[in-house]
Amino acid sequence: MALLQPPVIMGQSTHRVQSLPVALLLCAVVFSGCATLPGNTQSAVLSAKNAVYPALVHIRPVKEVYIAGQRREVPTIGSGFIITEDGYIITNEHVAGDSSVVWCVLSDNTELEARVIGADADTDIAVLKVEASSALPTVRLGSSARLESGQMVLAMGSPHGLARSVSLGIISVPDRYLGDADGLIAPYNNWVQTDAAINPGNSGGPLVNLRGEVIGVNSRVLSGAENVGFAIPIDIAREAAEAIMEEGRVRRSWLGLRFQQMGAKTDDPTVRGVVISDVSPYSPAREAGVRPGDLLVAIDDVSVDARFEEELPAVRKAIADLPIGKTTVLQLKRDGEPLEMDVITEEKIATRGGQTEFQEWGFTVAEMTPELARRAQLPERTGVLVSGSMPGSIAAAAGLEQGDIILEVDGEPIHSLAAFTLAYESILESGQPATMLFVKRGAVTRFVLVKTGAEDAPALEKEIIDHVD
Amino acid sequence: MLIKRFIVALTLVVVLPTGLVSADNFSQDMLQTAHERLHEAVCVLTFTQEATDPRTGEQQRQDGNAVALLVSSDGLLLSNGHLQLEHIRSFNFRVYVRRNGEEQHYPAVMLDKPDDINITLLRIQSDTPLDLPYVRFQRGSALSLGEPVAVVGVMGENLDFERSIQTDRVAAMLDTPRTTYCLTNPLRLGFISSPVVNLHGDVVGVVGVDLDQEEGGGILARPGHPLVFQTDLFIEHVESPPDVSPVSLRTEEAWLGLFTQPLNEDYAAYWDIEEPGGLIVSTVVPDSPAARAGLTPGDIIRYFNDTPVYAIHDREVFSFTTMIRESEPHSTVTLGILRNGEEETVSATLGVRPRTARDAEEFTDETFGLVVREITRDLRILLNIGDEVDGVIVGRVISGSPAHLAGIRPGVIIMALGDYTVADLDDFESAVNQLEESKPNEVTAFARVGATTGFFRMRPRW
Numbered sequence: 025m026a027l028l029q030p031p032v033i034m035g036q037s038t039h040r041v042q043s044l045p046v047a048l049l050l051c052a053v054v055f056s057g058c059a060t061l062p063g064n065t066q067s068a069v070l071s072a073k074n075a076v077y078p079a080l081v082h083i084r085p086v087k088e089v090y091i092a093g094q095r096r097e098v099p100t101i102g103s104g105f106i107i108t109e110d111g112y113i114i115t116n117e118h119v120a121g122d123s124s125v126v127w128c129v130l131s132d133n134t135e136l137e138a139r140v141i142g143a144d145a146d147t148d149i150a151v152l153k154v155e156a157s158s159a160l161p162t163v164r165l166g167s168s169a170r171l172e173s174g175q176m177v178l179a180m181g182s183p184h185g186l187a188r189s190v191s192l193g194i195i196s197v198p199d200r201y202l203g204d205a206d207g208l209i210a211p212y213n214n215w216v217q218t219d220a221a222i223n224p225g226n227s228g229g230p231l232v233n234l235r236g237e238v239i240g241v242n243s244r245v246l247s248g249a250e251n252v253g254f255a256i257p258i259d260i261a262r263e264a265a266e267a268i269m270e271e272g273r274v275r276r277s278w279l280g281l282r283f284q285q286m287g288a289k290t291d292d293p294t295v296r297g298v299v300i301s302d303v304s305p306y307s308p309a310r311e312a313g314v315r316p317g318d319l320l321v322a323i324d325d326v327s328v329d330a331r332f333e334e335e336l337p338a339v340r341k342a343i344a345d346l347p348i349g350k351t352t353v354l355q356l357k358r359d360g361e362p363l364e365m366d367v368i369t370e371e372k373i374a375t376r377g378g379q380t381e382f383q384e385w386g387f388t389v390a391e392m393t394p395e396l397a398r399r400a401q402l403p404e405r406t407g408v409l410v411s412g413s414m415p416g417s418i419a420a421a422a423g424l425e426q427g428d429i430i431l432e433v434d435g436e437p438i439h440s441l442a443a444f445t446l447a448y449e450s451i452l453e454s455g456q457p458a459t460m461l462f463v464k465r466g467a468v469t470r471f472v473l474v475k476t477g478a479e480d481a482p483a484l485e486k487e488i489i490d491h492v493d
Numbered sequence: 494m495l496i497k498r499f500i501v502a503l504t505l506v507v508v509l510p511t512g513l514v515s516a517d518n519f520s521q522d523m524l525q526t527a528h529e530r531l532h533e534a535v536c537v538l539t540f541t542q543e544a545t546d547p548r549t550g551e552q553q554r555q556d557g558n559a560v561a562l563l564v565s566s567d568g569l570l571l572s573n574g575h576l577q578l579e580h581i582r583s584f585n586f587r588v589y590v591r592r593n594g595e596e597q598h599y600p601a602v603m604l605d606k607p608d609d610i611n612i613t614l615l616r617i618q619s620d621t622p623l624d625l626p627y628v629r630f631q632r633g634s635a636l637s638l639g640e641p642v643a644v645v646g647v648m649g650e651n652l653d654f655e656r657s658i659q660t661d662r663v664a665a666m667l668d669t670p671r672t673t674y675c676l677t678n679p680l681r682l683g684f685i686s687s688p689v690v691n692l693h694g695d696v697v698g699v700v701g702v703d704l705d706q707e708e709g710g711g712i713l714a715r716p717g718h719p720l721v722f723q724t725d726l727f728i729e730h731v732e733s734p735p736d737v738s739p740v741s742l743r744t745e746e747a748w749l750g751l752f753t754q755p756l757n758e759d760y761a762a763y764w765d766i767e768e769p770g771g772l773i774v775s776t777v778v779p780d781s782p783a784a785r786a787g788l789t790p791g792d793i794i795r796y797f798n799d800t801p802v803y804a805i806h807d808r809e810v811f812s813f814t815t816m817i818r819e820s821e822p823h824s825t826v827t828l829g830i831l832r833n834g835e836e837e838t839v840s841a842t843l844g845v846r847p848r849t850a851r852d853a854e855e856f857t858d859e860t861f862g863l864v865v866r867e868i869t870r871d872l873r874i875l876l877n878i879g880d881e882v883d884g885v886i887v888g889r890v891i892s893g894s895p896a897h898l899a900g901i902r903p904g905v906i907i908m909a910l911g912d913y914t915v916a917d918l919d920d921f922e923s924a925v926n927q928l929e930e931s932k933p934n935e936v937t938a939f940a941r942v943g944a945t946t947g948f949f950r951m952r953p954r955w
Contacts, residue, residue, distance in 0.1 A: 288948045289937050301947040316946050317909075317939060399944040401877050458763050462790070467877040468752055469790055470775035473759050 065176075068234040072178055073190050075236025078131045078161035079106040080180050081113055082187040083138075083152075083228060085123040090388045093414035095381035097124055103181030103229030104128070104152065105238060107265065109159035113152040114265050115228030116243050117143040120150040128154050129187065131161070142268035145374060146211060146276070148243050148256060149264040150228075163230060166237025168257030171198035171216060179220040179242050179253070181229025193220030193251065200254065201334035202244075212341040214334055215254040216240040222253030231255040276344035278372035279352075280307020281314065283340065285333045297321040297357060298330040298339050304398060306405075312367040314354065321362075322355035344372065378441060379411055382448055385474065386417020387424055391441040400429055400464070407431045407464065408444045422474040424463070431469070432462035451476065518641050519692065524658050527690045531645040532656035533592050533626035534563040535687060538572055538601070538615070541585040545851060551889055551903045560647055560686050561588055561601075561615060562699060563627040564731045568617030570601060571731065573686045573702055576613040577606040580851050588617055590625060591656070605735040608815070610727050611701060612686065614734055628688050630724040630731070631695035636663050636674050642691055642721065644700055646684035659684070663721070674721040676700070689721050698723040747820040748846035750781020753813065755804035756793055766831065770803040771795045772813055778870070779880055786841035788830075795836075796829030817843070847871070855888060856918050858925050860953050861936070862894020863887055865907060867918050876904075882941060883916040884908040895951040901938065908946070909939035928953070 081104040086097050102119030106112070113128065120126050121143035128138045136154040143150035154160075175195045183189050199214040218231060222242050231240035240255030267274040282302035289299050297319035303310045320328055320339070323346070328339050346352050348371045356363040377391025390396075390411040397405040410428040413419040430438055433447040451459050461472040519527075538561035543554050561570040576583040586601040604614040617623065636642070640663045648655045665675035689698045701722040753772040754760075761769035774792040777783050794802050797816050804810045820826060822845045830837050847870035848854075855866040865885040868878060872886065884906045890897045901907075907915055911933065913924035928936055932955045937948050 282945060282947070284948055288950055290935060290950065299948060302945045317948075401879050401944070458759065460760075460763055467874045468776045470752070470754055471760065471773055471791070473763055475759065 065234075069176075069178065069192060072232050072234045072236040073180070076105065076163050076178075076180060076230055076232050076238065077188070077190075079163045080131055080188065080229070081105060081115075082129040082182045083113075083115055083119055084127040084129070085120050086125045088122045088124055090379050090381065090390075090411055093381075093387040093412040093417060093419065095379075095388065101182055101185045101225050102227045103225065103242070105163045105180075105230045106130075106160050107162055107165065109162055111154040111156050111160055112141070112265075112269060113138065113154065114241060114261060115150050115152060116241065117145050117148045117150045118243075119228045120152055121145065126152060128152065130154075130156075131188070142272040142274075144264050144268060144274040145376065147213065147260055147264040147274070148210060149241065149261050149268070151265050151268040163232075163238045164236060165258055165262055166233055166235065166239045168198075168216065168239050168259045171195055171239060171257075173197055176234050177218055177220050177239070178232045178234075179218065179222050179226060179229065179255075180232060181226040181242060183221070183223035183225045185225050189226075191221035193218050196252070199334055201336070202254065203333060203336070210256070211337060212344060213257055213260040213337050215244070216257055218253050218255060219251040220253065221251060222255075226253075275348060276372040277346040277348050277369035278307070279309040279314075279343055279354075279367055279369060280304035281309050281320070281343065283320070283330065283336055285336060286319075286329075286331045287333075293331065295319070296327070296329050298328055298336070300356075304394070306394070308367045308370055309354075312354070312365045314356065314365060314367075315358070317358075318363070319357040320354060321357055324353050325355070343369075377409075380441060380445060382419075384452060385419040385448075385476070387413040387419035389430070389441060389444060392429065401467070402429070402464075406437065406439050408438055408441050418474060418476060422461075422472050424461075424472060424474075425465070427465065429464040430461050431464055432460075434460055435462075519643050519660050523692070523694070524643055524660070527643050527694060528645055528656070528658045530694075531628060531688050531690070531696070532658075533590075534628045535645055535647060535656055536561045536563060536570065536591070537589040537647060537654045538570070539585075539587045539589070540576065540583050542576075543582045543584070545580045545582070546903075558650070560683055562686055562688060563590070563625050564630075565627050566624050568599070568601075568619065568623045568625055569627075569731065569734055570615040570617065571686055571699060571727070572613045572615060574606065574611030574613050575702060576603065579849070582851070586615060588615070589654070591654075592626065607727065607730045607735070610722060610730070612699070612722065612727055612730070614730060616734070628696050630728055631697055632724055632728060634691065634695055634697035634724055635672075636666075636691065636697060636721065636723065638663055638666055640691065642676070642689050642697070644684050644687050644689050646687035646700075648683060654683070657683075667720070672723070673701075673726075674698075674723065676719045676721065678719075685719070696724070697721070698726070745822050746818050746846040747822045747824070747843040748782065749817050749841060749843060750778035750783040751788065752776035752778075753794070753804075753810050755806055755810055757805045765834070766793070769805055770801075771831065772802055772804050772810060778874070782841050782844040786828075786839050788828075788839060788841070789832075791832075792839075793831040794828050795831060796827075798826050799829075818846075822846075850875075854918055856885070856922050858921070859891075860925055860929060861896045861938075861951055862891035863896045863901065863907075864889040864891075865918065865921055868906065878906070882906060882908070884941065885915060885918055885921045895936075895953050896938075896949075899938070899949040899951040901940070901949050901951075902942075904942075905949075906941040907938050908941060911936045 083102040083104050086099050089096050089098050102115055104113045104115035107114055120140050126138045126140060127135055129135050138152035138154045141151040141153050173195050177193060177195055179191045195216060196219050197217040200217040201214050202209045222245050226242045229242045230238040231242050233239050239258050241261045242255045244254040246252040264274050280303055281300055284299040284301040286295055286299060300316055300318045300320055302316055303314050323342055330336050330339050346369050348369055351366050351368050354365045354367055373393055375393055375395040377393045379388055379390045381388045388411045390409045392405055392407050392409050394405050407429040410424050410426055412426050413424050438444045459474045459476055463470055463472045537558055539558045541554055541556050543552050545552050559572050561572040564571050587598050588601045589596055589598045599617040599619055601615045601617045641660060643658055643660050645658050648657050661676045661678050663674045664677040667673045667675060685700050685702050687700050688696045691697050698721045701720045752775045754775050756769055756771040756773050758769045772794040774788050774790055777788050802813050820843055822843055825840055825842045828839045830839055850869050850872045853866045853869045855864055857864045866888045868886050887901060887903050887905045890901055909915055910924040911928055915921045915924055936951050936953060939948055
């Protein structure tokens with residue numbers, strides 16, 4: 025694990041008032057600092073800023089959040105930049121994804137409502153589109169392929185909602201790996217680590233080199249640290265944005281493999297390849313017979329190697345980039361013996377599924393994705409997940425809790441959120457007084473009677489505790 | 494001597510009632526008398542507790558003290574039931590008896606916990622016959638709402654555990670699952686399991702903390718709210734105490750392998766079942782006697798060997814648990830069930846209740862710095878570990894050890910060590926032994942963390 029504390033997604037802040045005097049003070053300091061820079065650096069900073077500044081966007085999305093069994097709309101703030109004259113804007117998925125409306129304020133203070141073209145959680149990239157009467161200023165996208173530590177960069181955006189802010193720093197590390205044991209924070213890329221001040225609200229804004237080219241999308245900070253910020257390399261962002269502009273989403277291949285660097289098994293530098301640490305049940309790789317502990321040495325004759333963890337994203341991306349539904353040859357090593365296996369790639373399904381609020385019962389339900397089914401130890405992808413229940417609601421009175429998996433409604437198996445929605449609607453329509461759910465919580469199942477006719481008299485005694493015999 | 498003092502007390506009791514009829518509260522004399530009569534039977538119990546985190550097997554030790562009440566002259570003690578909780582082991586008992594201003598202490602052992610009330614019984618161990626002061630309880634002593642009571646307990650450690658008395662009133666009468674009384678004041682810990690005296694001077698019960706899990710305590714517990722356990726609830730256990738038998742010597746219990754819920758009126762109405770009561774089978778533990786008998790979720794149990802099974806409320810499912818536990822392991826029982834509205838009879842051969850995480854076996858490996866434990870059935874259910882997962886669960890990681898440096902944490906399930914598959918503790922031990930002979934520079938553990946698997950590379954210091 026690369027970090028003591030996981031980086032937090034930059035959220036939104038309402039501390040604008042308190043931040044202002046601090047920001048003013050900081051400005052004064054920065055200006056005095058600038059004076060000591062050589063003249064050519066000062067002009068380079070100014071020209072780099074001027075190259076991007078007109079295309080900088082202050083973004084005000086209204087996000088849908090599901091809390092305690094309710095869907096709520098929360099206004100937030102982020103940053104972005106215009107990449108095409110006809111109004112395509114790049115920002116973060118965590119800024120603009122799951123939004124009901126997104127407002128964009130351009131550099132000339134024009135405020136336009138944007139359409140969300142698509143949002144990709146795996147790269148944290150979203151693309152917006154605004155309609156303007158004339159051609160819009162755009163940024164120049166650079167390359168993130170050959171970045172160097174020590175290279176000067178500017179971060180631009182709306183820290184704590186303070187629009188049009190620019191901060192200066194250097195690239196601290198060009199390819200920082202951020203990973204944790206099982207949650208994959210950006211599985212397909214390393215990060216550009218910078219000390220240019222990045223704060224909540226900078227999310228989605230550009231990281232710019234002194235040539236005035238965008239080389240990253242500012243996305244994360246390490247909480248509790250000073251000036252440890254992270255940007256998505258622009259090459260990754262550009263690729264995701266192009267896919268979103270074309271198809272509205274990023275399609276990826278999936279084999280059901282998880283990897284660890286060779287160092288997890290041995291520090292012998294002569295051993296090449298990457299360690300397969302986990303094979304998902306019901307995955308193409310499992311069906312083909314791949315086992316945890318096998319070493320993957322090549323995919324379709326292209327060798328893969330990851331001695332260190334920062335080499336893992338490239339391996340994952342090589343698999344994601346395979347054509348979907350096609351046969352691929354995996355070259356493996358098992359107990360030192362070479363082995364070849366044919367697998368047919370499947371399309372990767374998002375970890376997180378859609379959510380719906382069911383207001384009458386006072387709870388929210390999420391789609392069960394294969395990954396969630398696996399975490400819940402379900403033998404197959406079935407049921408729907410209760411994502412929250414509102415205190416005092418019918419659902420709460422019945423004892424439904426976050427994390428419960430509804431397997432059956434009135435004896436009928438439920439396999440998707442759509443199926444549950446249909447069943448729910450017909451229950452409401454029929455006006456039946458009670459509905460029986462069969463629910464799984466952890467390893468234990470139980471029957472839950474939802475008294476739909478009892479809005480005025482919620483059950484006092486919750487029959488929710490089962491007992492082992 | 495004590496006997497004399499009791500005689501004095503008894504005469505006082507006889508004298509007092511005349512004054513009591515009009516009195517609504519304790520007079521100073523009455524409190525002094527009660528204190529004098531009872532304070533020598535109130536002892537301080539010190540002990541060590543070892544709590545085991547059921548998820549990880551991690552153990553923490555802590556010293557504690559409690560009130561123990563002498564209930565017989567030969568050293569039977571009554572104390573609070575929290576000394577015997579799931580996942581908590583109490584030991585190292587010492588009882589401090591204060592008599593005529595002098596303190597004497599004795600070692601004590603814990604007796605089997607009564608299964609119907611949240612108290613613990615202990616017995617002082619002594620080579621010489623004992624003749625200790627003790628409390629005599631009054632049977633059939635019901636209390637009424639608002640009735641004043643006095644409680645003899647101990648002050649805190651900083652006040653040298655001085656015996657003290659305080660008064661209270663019955664604030665509420667609880668009638669589920671059986672009559673108990675609730676007091677008004679939040680009593681300090683030094684008053685739990687202390688004797689409760691009524692206006693007549695009768696010892697009508699002891700102060701209890703809450704109900705036991707087995708009797709629905711999980712649902713009805715009111716943390717910090719003292720109850721009066723009236724004499725009739727526990728006097729049988731005091732008069733014929735359980736044997737001195739350490740918990741580990743407990744005999745095998747029968748097991749069926751079911752989770753159930755009560756069939757209340759609403760559930761019965763939904764399924765068009767005329768009479769509520771009975772137990773709905775909600776979960777069948779895989780590979781259990783219940784699974785082999787073909788029981789499935791939705792079956793409703795109505796008879797156990799011709800004895801009706803009736804449960805409307807959660808707490809009533811415990812009677813079925815008791816029926817199972819009291820049966821002989823490996824015996825065959827018949828269950829009258831309702832399946833899809835039809836009455837059926839199912840016979841099941843009971844198994845032996847699997848060991849719980851508390852009694853799990855463990856193995857300490859000093860090479861890698863790991864204390865690993867077997868994955869017990871209850872842990873499988875608690876952590877939702879599928880039956881296909883075999884291995885040992887890490888309970889403790891010794892700080893600075895190769896396992897610690899490799900990032901292994903408590904809760905990780907080790908499934909292979911080096912080239913050796915680890916399905917159980919024996920496998921783990923033999924793998925460690927083999928590795929100790931071959932002494933490789935690095936050893937990789939294949940393990941499960943949450944829902945995913947991965948490798949940990951350790952560098953043992955041979």
